[in-house]
Amino acid sequence: MRHFRKLFVLRNYGTRVDEGWQAAVRSATVPGPIGIAQKEEYARLSPHMAATMRIFFDIENSLGNYIADVDGNVFLDAFSQISSATLGYNHPAVLAACESNEMKNFMANRPAMGYFPHSKFPQQLEQTLMRCAPPGMDGVTTMMCGSCSNENAFKTVFKAWMNRERGTDEVSDAECNAANFNKGEGNKLSIMSFTGAFHGRTFGCASCTNTRGRIKVDIPLLDFPIVDHPQLRYPLDQHAAENEAEESRCLEQVRHVIKERAKAGKPVAGMIIEPIQAEGGDRTASDSFYRRLRNICLEENVYFIVDEVQTGAGVSGKWWAHEHWGLETPPDVVTFAKKMQAAGFYYRKSLNSNWGPTIFNTFVGDPARLVILDSVLNVNEAEDLTAKAADVGDYVKSEILALSEKYGDIANVRGRGTLVAWDHPTMAARDKVVGDAMKEGLLLGGCGNQSIRLRPSLTFDKSHADEFLHLFEKTLEQ
Amino acid sequence: MRHFRKLFVLRNYGTRVDEGWQAAVRSATVPGPIGIAQKEEYARLSPHMAATMRIFFDIENSLGNYIADVDGNVFLDAFSQISSATLGYNHPAVLAACESNEMKNFMANRPAMGYFPHSKFPQQLEQTLMRCAPPGMDGVTTMMCGSCSNENAFKTVFKAWMNRERGTDEVSDAECNAANFNKGEGNKLSIMSFTGAFHGRTFGCASCTNTRGRIKVDIPLLDFPIVDHPQLRYPLDQHAAENEAEESRCLEQVRHVIKERAKAGKPVAGMIIEPIQAEGGDRTASDSFYRRLRNICLEENVYFIVDEVQTGAGVSGKWWAHEHWGLETPPDVVTFAKKMQAAGFYYRKSLNSNWGPTIFNTFVGDPARLVILDSVLNVNEAEDLTAKAADVGDYVKSEILALSEKYGDIANVRGRGTLVAWDHPTMAARDKVVGDAMKEGLLLGGCGNQSIRLRPSLTFDKSHADEFLHLFEKTLEQ
Numbered sequence: 001m002r003h004f005r006k007l008f009v010l011r012n013y014g015t016r017v018d019e020g021w022q023a024a025v026r027s028a029t030v031p032g033p034i035g036i037a038q039k040e041e042y043a044r045l046s047p048h049m050a051a052t053m054r055i056f057f058d059i060e061n062s063l064g065n066y067i068a069d070v071d072g073n074v075f076l077d078a079f080s081q082i083s084s085a086t087l088g089y090n091h092p093a094v095l096a097a098c099e100s101n102e103m104k105n106f107m108a109n110r111p112a113m114g115y116f117p118h119s120k121f122p123q124q125l126e127q128t129l130m131r132c133a134p135p136g137m138d139g140v141t142t143m144m145c146g147s148c149s150n151e152n153a154f155k156t157v158f159k160a161w162m163n164r165e166r167g168t169d170e171v172s173d174a175e176c177n178a179a180n181f182n183k184g185e186g187n188k189l190s191i192m193s194f195t196g197a198f199h200g201r202t203f204g205c206a207s208c209t210n211t212r213g214r215i216k217v218d219i220p221l222l223d224f225p226i227v228d229h230p231q232l233r234y235p236l237d238q239h240a241a242e243n244e245a246e247e248s249r250c251l252e253q254v255r256h257v258i259k260e261r262a263k264a265g266k267p268v269a270g271m272i273i274e275p276i277q278a279e280g281g282d283r284t285a286s287d288s289f290y291r292r293l294r295n296i297c298l299e300e301n302v303y304f305i306v307d308e309v310q311t312g313a314g315v316s317g318k319w320w321a322h323e324h325w326g327l328e329t330p331p332d333v334v335t336f337a338k339k340m341q342a343a344g345f346y347y348r349k350s351l352n353s354n355w356g357p358t359i360f361n362t363f364v365g366d367p368a369r370l371v372i373l374d375s376v377l378n379v380n381e382a383e384d385l386t387a388k389a390a391d392v393g394d395y396v397k398s399e400i401l402a403l404s405e406k407y408g409d410i411a412n413v414r415g416r417g418t419l420v421a422w423d424h425p426t427m428a429a430r431d432k433v434v435g436d437a438m439k440e441g442l443l444l445g446g447c448g449n450q451s452i453r454l455r456p457s458l459t460f461d462k463s464h465a466d467e468f469l470h471l472f473e474k475t476l477e478q
Numbered sequence: 479m480r481h482f483r484k485l486f487v488l489r490n491y492g493t494r495v496d497e498g499w500q501a502a503v504r505s506a507t508v509p510g511p512i513g514i515a516q517k518e519e520y521a522r523l524s525p526h527m528a529a530t531m532r533i534f535f536d537i538e539n540s541l542g543n544y545i546a547d548v549d550g551n552v553f554l555d556a557f558s559q560i561s562s563a564t565l566g567y568n569h570p571a572v573l574a575a576c577e578s579n580e581m582k583n584f585m586a587n588r589p590a591m592g593y594f595p596h597s598k599f600p601q602q603l604e605q606t607l608m609r610c611a612p613p614g615m616d617g618v619t620t621m622m623c624g625s626c627s628n629e630n631a632f633k634t635v636f637k638a639w640m641n642r643e644r645g646t647d648e649v650s651d652a653e654c655n656a657a658n659f660n661k662g663e664g665n666k667l668s669i670m671s672f673t674g675a676f677h678g679r680t681f682g683c684a685s686c687t688n689t690r691g692r693i694k695v696d697i698p699l700l701d702f703p704i705v706d707h708p709q710l711r712y713p714l715d716q717h718a719a720e721n722e723a724e725e726s727r728c729l730e731q732v733r734h735v736i737k738e739r740a741k742a743g744k745p746v747a748g749m750i751i752e753p754i755q756a757e758g759g760d761r762t763a764s765d766s767f768y769r770r771l772r773n774i775c776l777e778e779n780v781y782f783i784v785d786e787v788q789t790g791a792g793v794s795g796k797w798w799a800h801e802h803w804g805l806e807t808p809p810d811v812v813t814f815a816k817k818m819q820a821a822g823f824y825y826r827k828s829l830n831s832n833w834g835p836t837i838f839n840t841f842v843g844d845p846a847r848l849v850i851l852d853s854v855l856n857v858n859e860a861e862d863l864t865a866k867a868a869d870v871g872d873y874v875k876s877e878i879l880a881l882s883e884k885y886g887d888i889a890n891v892r893g894r895g896t897l898v899a900w901d902h903p904t905m906a907a908r909d910k911v912v913g914d915a916m917k918e919g920l921l922l923g924g925c926g927n928q929s930i931r932l933r934p935s936l937t938f939d940k941s942h943a944d945e946f947l948h949l950f951e952k953t954l955e956q
Contacts, residue, residue: 105538368585
């Protein structure tokens with residue numbers, strides 16, 4: 001039975017790509033018998049990858065916000081490939097981009113962009129990454145993925161910090177030689193991050209990640225400080241005073257650790273923060289918290305990096321989530337990947353002080369991904385998808401708030417745009433809901449210890465939201 | 479005037495894709511006026527990327543082993559996009575792969591492979607990565623690029639080492655929490671690498687890299703030991719005794735450092751080595767050196783990682799360069815990228831002990847790149863390109879040896895397959911030759927302090943080698 005809820009006034013966005021589709025689970029289990037048999041074959045070749053898989057993704061039979069699996073099941077996808085599928089599956093504009101000569105040329109002839117950028121690259125940058133650049137950011141470098149972007153953002157900040165401290169970009173041969181044997185002055189430097197942060201799993205990124213210890217255990221890590229992220233209480237309007245106190249406490253700790261490290265000769269060169277701590281449980285803080293944090297960085301000469309890998313590309317209701325903050329001074333670096341299709345980082349050119357061969361690799365990005373980003377930006381403009389994400393997200397959030405009153409085990413409903421999340425009482429309870437929802441035809445992603453995050457594509461509209469709410473309520477009713 | 483040289487007996491490999499093409503430089507400078515003007519626009523958008531570029535790569539007007547630039551120049555390409563272009567430019571088989579429905583599906587619908595592998599992935603692994611797996615390696619994991627592959631290989635080894643030491647895969651919550659704040663037991667572990675090694679520029683990889691200090695200076699690094707790589711003297715047959723002594727000295731140092739670190743409570747968990755230290759100056763050692771090194775690893779319980787990012791995919795005259803060594807026990811891990819088109823690492827399943835969420839990221843590889851690898855493997859089999867690389871490489875090496883007798887400033891001619899290199903007297907002299915060759919229509923890559931490396935595609939045949947030798951001699955004659 002379909003529940004019809006109070007309708008918000010939503011803009012008219014034309015026809016759905018997946019008009020007429022709905023979730024349908026045919027197999028008695030998920031994965032079904034075909035998926036289970038295929039997983040055995042898979043485990044023989046790649047036991048590690050097989051261990052984490054959920055379903056085999058049937059690309060040809062997926063469309064829009066519906067993902068099909070190898071057993072013929074169709075799920076409403078509220079997770080969008082760990083928040084990386086921007087316009088859903090087989091979107092006509094993206095398919096057209098992927099059938100273009102441009103795409104074929106870039107795939108068949110991948111340029112090593114650091115030495116041999118393709119001849120239309122400046123125009124391509126202008127048309128894609130600069131077209132959606134965050135306010136105040138005037139330089140950009142493409143990279144390979146989110147972790148690669150963060151690792152290179154850190155190195156950028158370390159180079160800039162040391163160049164500033166020395167007063168010159170020139171480094172002595174003795175210092176280069178010490179660094180070459182892992183014994184350079186740079187060893188004193190660090191990036192500050194926050195409890196609950198997720199910035200990736202490579203060694204630099206992992207040293208700034210603080211979600212689940214299980215992804216870091218047994219691994220040598222850098223001596224980087226991790227300070228408290230505010231833990232707000234919800235609903236916000238009922239906890240204004242204590243949330244303000246919590247944010248002030250965290251800001252004081254930030255300043256204290258920066259000063260202590262400086263005194264100890266181990267200065268903090270940069271700080272990285274996500275506008276919403278996605279993997280870590282969709283925690284966030286007030287806009288004023290980030291403005292104050294940015295000011296501390298300016299006062300303490302700490303470079304300020306915003307990780308928009310999961311929050312960028314329109315899902316927050318603005319193209320970049322940090323645009324909500326109203327910063328007076330833009331960030332020094334903004335990193336991106338996932339729904340941006342391409343990866344890399346923006347920076348302010350004032351930072352560009354002789355990074356030399358430090359920020360370099362074989363490919364330095366991938367122009368093929370920029371072809372897709374171009375098609376995404378066109379559709380976003382034509383269909384006003386970013387504004388739609390704001391409306392759809394507000395609608396879902398208010399409806400989940402209503403559900404939380406009806407079903408006691410949903411709390412802390414929160415979010416911006418479609419980056420909506422809520423908590424269940426325990427990790428086990430959360431995991432059960434995610435598993436049960438799959439059997440109802442709803443693909444959800446967990447995050448943090450006990451949260452579920454809504455992380456759909458930009459084409460997830462009100463009708464998808466209604467189906468989501470229906471399937472989610474069916475799951476809860478069990 | 480074309481020089482004709484002594485012909486070696488070469489197999490007949492059919493028609494060149496680039497039949498009738500030859501190098502031709504039209505502009506007075508390289509880059510020419512169009513490239514220079516475009517670089518200014520580029521520097522406005524991405525000053526850092528613009529700083530390292532050599533030419534703008536005109537993809538549509540490049541073919542086979544000839545790269546065109548935006549000024550209408552055509553260069554014989556002996557560098558192949560930093561050794562990543564496998565079959566040259568616009569190869570018909572690769573273009574066909576890039577026009578396939580499969581390719582379109584993977585590009586338009588990139589799977590987050592850790593959770594949602596596409597439905598044909600086991601078959602795709604079988605047909606591509608397992609079809610060319612190194613002897614004795616029975617597991618494989620795809621990754622994003624060479625650095626990502628090495629970072630994840632290191633983490634794999636750390637997890638395996640600690641699981642072995644503990645005697646269980648289970649880790650306590652207290653230890654997970656310590657690791658989560660960068661204070662876990664894993665901090666005692668390290669990867670051993672060699673002077674002159676290049677394994678990438680992300681933080682874990684950079685800690686194992688020892689090429690030029692300038693790519694590591696100002697960056698905090700892990701406390702990983704770097705031991706001496708043998709420095710052989712050439713020609714090998716005239717320096718057998720001293721080279722043997724040098725290799726023994728290095729092996730003793732390896733064992734000594736492993737034992738010292740163990741005593742100090744800072745055990746070496748793994749070792750990484752390239753069959754030929756490409757970026758570091760194309761240094762290598764005897765096959766017996768690697769066999770003895772592998773045995774030390776077995777005796778000392780150190781996992782043995784072979785980095786085949788630049789040496790894999792047939793260019794050494796075998797598909798994997800370490801196949802030349804005749805190891806009794808295969809490596810524990812072999813990493814790949816570049817000419818393999820896809821990136822990742824092979825491993826022995828015996829190593830697969832609960833890596834958990836440590837070896838994971840959003841995409842965990844890219845099936846689109848496996849579509850290209852499939853076409854490469856087909857062409858390699860049909861045209862016997864790996865055997866051809868052995869012949870062409872032998873031919874070029876012997877001819878450069880002849881040149882080194884004629885022109886005094888070429889020394890230490892060395893190599894395996896087309897991985898041929900030689901030294902010039904100084905870095906400045908080397909850089910001048912690379913710059914002058916560009917004006918003659920020959921695109922070369924430097925490596926190490928004073929070496930030039932031949933690093934062409936697998937379709938670089940004897941006729942290309944002759945044109946290369948002609949252009950290189952013209953450059954030297956100046």
